[in-house]
Amino acid sequence: MNEQDFIAQADRFLSGRMDSAERIAFERYCEENPSAAEQLATHRLFLQQLRQHADRAAFKRTLASAAERYHHPVIPATSVRREPILVTLWNRFKVNSLVAASVAIVAVFSTLWLSGYYKTIEKTTTNYSALRRDMNTVKKNVNAQNAVIRNINSEKQKGGQSEGHFGATGFIISPNGYVVTNYHVIKDADSVHLQNTKGESFRADVIYIDPTHDLAMLHISDSTFKTLKNTPYTFKEADSELGEDVYTIGFPRDEVVYGQGYLSSRTGYAGDTTAYQLSIPVNPGNSGGPVMDSRGQVIGIISGKQTGIDGASFAIKTEALLKSISAIPMDSLESRLTINRKNSLSGLKRTDQIKKIQDYVYLVKVY
Amino acid sequence: MSKLNRSVVPDADLKTVEGIALGNAAVLESLYHDYFPMVLNMVIQNNGTEEEAKDIFQEAVIVLYDKIRQGNFELSSKLKTYLYSVCRRLWLKQLGNQERAFQDVSSYEEVIPVEDDLAKHRETELQLSLMEQALDKLGEPCRTIIHDFYILNLSMQEICEKFGYTSADNAKNQKYKCLQRLKRLFFSTT
Numbered sequence: 407m408n409e410q411d412f413i414a415q416a417d418r419f420l421s422g423r424m425d426s427a428e429r430i431a432f433e434r435y436c437e438e439n440p441s442a443a444e445q446l447a448t449h450r451l452f453l454q455q456l457r458q459h460a461d462r463a464a465f466k467r468t469l470a471s472a473a474e475r476y477h478h479p480v481i482p483a484t485s486v487r488r489e490p491i492l493v494t495l496w497n498r499f500k501v502n503s504l505v506a507a508s509v510a511i512v513a514v515f516s517t518l519w520l521s522g523y524y525k526t527i528e529k530t531t532t533n534y535s536a537l538r539r540d541m542n543t544v545k546k547n548v549n550a551q552n553a554v555i556r557n558i559n560s561e562k563q564k565g566g567q568s569e570g571h572f573g574a575t576g577f578i579i580s581p582n583g584y585v586v587t588n589y590h591v592i593k594d595a596d597s598v599h600l601q602n603t604k605g606e607s608f609r610a611d612v613i614y615i616d617p618t619h620d621l622a623m624l625h626i627s628d629s630t631f632k633t634l635k636n637t638p639y640t641f642k643e644a645d646s647e648l649g650e651d652v653y654t655i656g657f658p659r660d661e662v663v664y665g666q667g668y669l670s671s672r673t674g675y676a677g678d679t680t681a682y683q684l685s686i687p688v689n690p691g692n693s694g695g696p697v698m699d700s701r702g703q704v705i706g707i708i709s710g711k712q713t714g715i716d717g718a719s720f721a722i723k724t725e726a727l728l729k730s731i732s733a734i735p736m737d738s739l740e741s742r743l744t745i746n747r748k749n750s751l752s753g754l755k756r757t758d759q760i761k762k763i764q765d766y767v768y769l770v771k772v773y
Numbered sequence: 774m775s776k777l778n779r780s781v782v783p784d785a786d787l788k789t790v791e792g793i794a795l796g797n798a799a800v801l802e803s804l805y806h807d808y809f810p811m812v813l814n815m816v817i818q819n820n821g822t823e824e825e826a827k828d829i830f831q832e833a834v835i836v837l838y839d840k841i842r843q844g845n846f847e848l849s850s851k852l853k854t855y856l857y858s859v860c861r862r863l864w865l866k867q868l869g870n871q872e873r874a875f876q877d878v879s880s881y882e883e884v885i886p887v888e889d890d891l892a893k894h895r896e897t898e899l900q901l902s903l904m905e906q907a908l909d910k911l912g913e914p915c916r917t918i919i920h921d922f923y924i925l926n927l928s929m930q931e932i933c934e935k936f937g938y939t940s941a942d943n944a945k946n947q948k949y950k951c952l953q954r955l956k957r958l959f960f961s962t963t
Contacts (some may be wrong), residue, residue: 421926451925452956458842459904461922465796465838472801473831476809485782 412442431514444773475686531711534720535673536590536620538772539573539658539691571756571772575656575695575708576600576624577644578766579641579731580743581634584624586727587694587770588709589615592622600626600768605661607771613738615728619680620709623734624770638762639696640749641701641724645672652684654708655760656695657769665692665719680726682706686715694770697721702751702759786852793834794841803836808853812860819864829867836887836894848931850885859886862892907958915951922948 418424420430435442489497518524556575576587585600592598592612601607608628646652650669655662667686676680684697688708697706704720731743751759809830816826836859848855861884908916914936921927921935933944947956 413949413952414945417922454961455900455904456919459901459908460920461796461842462835462838462901466835468798469801469834472798472805473827475802476805477827497942537921573835717958 409445412445416446419446420453422431438542442455442745445674447449457746459521472601480717494606509591512618534710535690535713536588536647536710537574537688537690537693537708537719538588538591539689539693541571541573555709559758573657574693574770574772575691576768577694577696577704577726577768578634578768579623579745581636581746582741582744583631583633584613585610585624585742585768585770586707587622587624587625588707588722589617589620589622590709591693592624592772593769594652594770597773598624599771599773601771602730602768603764606630610770614730614734616733619726619730621707621722622749623731625740634766636748637746637766638747638750638759639704640764641728642699642705643725643728646682646705646724650705652697652705653760654686654692654695654697655764655767656688656692656708657767658689658691660769662764662767663692664770668717674720674722675710678720680723681709682721682723684721686719688719697765698759698763700756702749702754702763707770715758753768783851786848789852790841790848793838801834808856811857815857815861816864820868821864825864825867829863832863836863836890836891838896839897840890850883851904854883854885859891862891863885877892889903904959907955910954910958911951915947915954917926918944918948918951919955935962 419429424432436446463624494640560588572591574587574591576585576591578584579586592615595612598610598612599607608626608631609626611627613623613625646669648669648671651666652669653664653666655664657663665687667684669682670684670685673679674683682705684706686697688695688711692708693710695708696704697708699705702723707727708719709722710720712718712720728745731745733759734743740749751762789800789804793804803928810909812830812833813826815822816829821829833856837856870937908919911919918932918936922929927935929941929944929948932938932948933941936944936947938944938947
């Protein structure tokens with residue numbers, strides 16, 4: 407029996423297709439030939455593995471399809487539903503309505519913006535007003551008058567009117583020419599001039615700004631400026647008490663103006679702890695003026711008032727001013743900044759105090 | 774611990790085991806429904822993705838299948854515990870290979886040792902991959918002839934007609950040659 411025949415026989419034997427006579431003959435043949443028996447065993451083992459492999463492959467396929475069905479369940483096709491008329495209409499005109507809506511939105515907001523609606527809102531929501539004096543209105547009036555005069559006299563007029571944009575107040579902190587005023591006054595300034603009560607005018611440089619406290623330090627750089635005597639007033643660092651009698655002098659117009667009032671709150675606008683609230687008549691131009699107490703100590707600097715509320719003016723505390731002064735870098739100072747510690751006003755009458763102080767208070771003109 | 778009595782294993786699990794042995798698609802699908810979310814949760818909580826969870830679960834079911842097919846299989850714990858343990862082991866191994874962190878405390882699921890089963894599974898996998906390689910190298914039509922004859926148990930006459938051989942003897946010759954070649958391929962690689 408050659409190998410091919412033997413394998414064919416073995417296949418039939420293993421698959422059970424032999425009848426009993428054949429099987430007995432085949433088994434006997436194997437018993438007689440040990441090599442044949444060995445070959446049969448190998449063949450059987452091999453076929454087993456072949457079958458195992460096929461079974462496993464089939465199982466893997468079944469498993470994979472089961473997994474597929476689990477992870478991606480087939481959703482039965484739903485019958486076509488008739489949609490309500492509203493839905494179909496919406497689907498058809500969706501794009502048109504979206505376009506129309508966006509056009510409407512753009513139109514509304516641009517109109518509001520163009521008509522200055524938002525500016526009005528901004529104005530009404532911030533009712534804090536800084537007290538610098540806008541001189542442009544004055545200028546317009548003067549221009550109009552000049553025009554009238556020109557028409558009458560047909561003479562050429564000199565442009566003698568003030569070209570300052572803003573006016574405010576400032577006062578000496580150190581006799582060698584250091585002056586403090588509000589930051590909002592000198593913001594965007596081309597040049598700053600100071601004018602004293604005698605009418606002398608000096609050029610000044612801004613040497614330090616402190617926008618958070620709304621403070622600015624100026625130095626009079628003009629050669630005509632002569633160093634003054636020590637300031638008659640001193641600076642009171644400690645908080646003053648409610649009800650304290652206070653006064654200020656400033657330049658709400660081109661002449662020095664006295665104002666009197668009392669300290670009405672220890673905090674400023676919107677609870678600002680670096681400022682006081684005062685009940686004192688102040689007007690645009692008072693910004694930067696000193697707030698004095700009855701003993702002639704500077705307790706603050708006028709900075710603004712609340713619109714729409716009577717008697718709510720605000721002054722920056724001296725404490726903030728002194729902090730700001732100490733924060734000035736040394737190299738931006740031309741000479742030592744000395745603060746007077748000796749008060750020469752305490753015993754004097756109010757009118758005498760003012761007489762002494764007014765030489766140290768300047769009209770700040772910003773161009 | 775290993776002394777688990779019969780009552781621990783619910784009848785439903787035994788039915789499932791039978792189904793797996795037969796490769797019943799419905800049983801396999803219900804297997805997914807019952808246990809896949811648990812495995813997905815475990816893998817995702819431990820730095821894995823859904824895809825990885827699918828692979829792990831599939832492999833675990835094949836491990837189970839191998840164990841069942843080896844005969845004398847006796848479920849010594851709940852099927853759920855067994856599957857969870859296998860998946861956990863497999864995932865740990867995969868994480869170890871990729872040096873990713875595993876922080877599952879797994880106090881909420883019982884875990885049984887499955888190392889032996891996994892080792893056997895790997896062995897089977899290796900051997901069957903050799904058979905796969907041999908079959909791949911064998912090519913067509915030999916592969917189909919062998920499959921038809923030995924697995925589907927078609928007669929030589931049917932194979933002769935299917936492949937258009939002139940006579941059954943021709944087909945027999947062809948089959949014999951294919952078988953010899955396959956054996957050579959298989960044993961040369963082992």
